[in-house]
Amino acid sequence: MGKLSVIAGKSSEELAKKIAKRLRGSLTSVQNVTFPDGETKVTLQGNLSNQKIIVVQSTNPPVDTNLIQLLALVAKAKETASNVVVVIPYMGYARQDKEFLPGEIVTMKMLAKLLGGIGASEIITVDIHSKVGLEYFKIKTRNVTAIPELVKYFKKMNLKDLLVVSPDRGGTERAAEFAKSLKVDYIALEKQRDRKTGKVQIMTKDVGDISKRDLILVDDMISTGGSIVKAAKFLKKQKCGRIFVACTHGLLVNNAEEKIQKAGVEEIVSTNTIPGKTSNVDVSAIIAKSI
Ligand code: R5P
Secondary structure (H helix, E strand, C coil), X not given: CCCEEEEECHHHHHHHHXXXXXXXXXXXXXXXXXXXXXXXXEEEECCCCCCEEEEECCCCCCXXXXXXXXXXXXXXXXXXXXXXXXXXXXXXXXXXCCCCCCCCCCHHHHHHHHHHHCCCCEEEEECCCCHHHHHHCCCEEXXXXXXXXXXXXXXXXXXXXXXXXXXXXXXXXXXXXXXXXXXXXXXXXXXXXXXXXXXEEECCCCCCCCCCCCEEEEEEEECCCHHHHHHHHHHHHCCCCCEEEEEEEEXXXXXXXXXXXXXXXXXXXXXXXCCCCCEEECCHHHHHHHC
């Protein structure tokens, strides 16, 4: 038995196995039973004995179900271990980090209190939407980036006169880092989102001559695909070459994948912070390294 235990939450089972293997830790699986009223009973498949326990569970959809299971696992781990490292590869609610409209609850603030209160010693996450959310935690937090792993994937492709594009100004830093690793240029579009309806518009009018250039649209996450669809349609109008999409977290809800393909995107590449059809990039090495 290794010196540390990894608890594989159901939303991140495969990733947790990979992390445990890299850390030479023992792996504890979880069984969930959902009762007719919607409650989940979470059961550990084995005993915990190590003083250091890593809990791995993303809070992707169903967000609240995965969140309550994460909290249950952390509380259980704390009964045995003094050191409970909580790995939340995809941190749901990270976009709710400010009171954008009066009365809105800053859910990240509440989550920070909850996780700290039930005994998390440290939080590790990957490409959190905004680092503001981490400022609410009183315990140590670390945000690791999947950009180098995503870049490796694209380096193997034969892309022509490549340009990296962020669909919004908020993603400028990310696009710059991506472009720097690929030794190419980048631009950021201007996106406007209606805070009440969620509707997205691209406000940029001119991006210069991008005709026939291959593009990688880079974002932290794709949820409904609205941002990427609007950006891809705009870029296609500028007569660009092929469009590829790179993101860390491919939530891809409401047929997002189909909508993005219809908008003219060749391929969507995401990581296994959320397992799915497009999650071809593995983040277990960067997470294991941070532990
Ligand atoms: C927003 O600023 C984020 O970085 C993403 O662009 C956004 O959350 C993606 O959501 P959707 O796919 O629904 O447009």
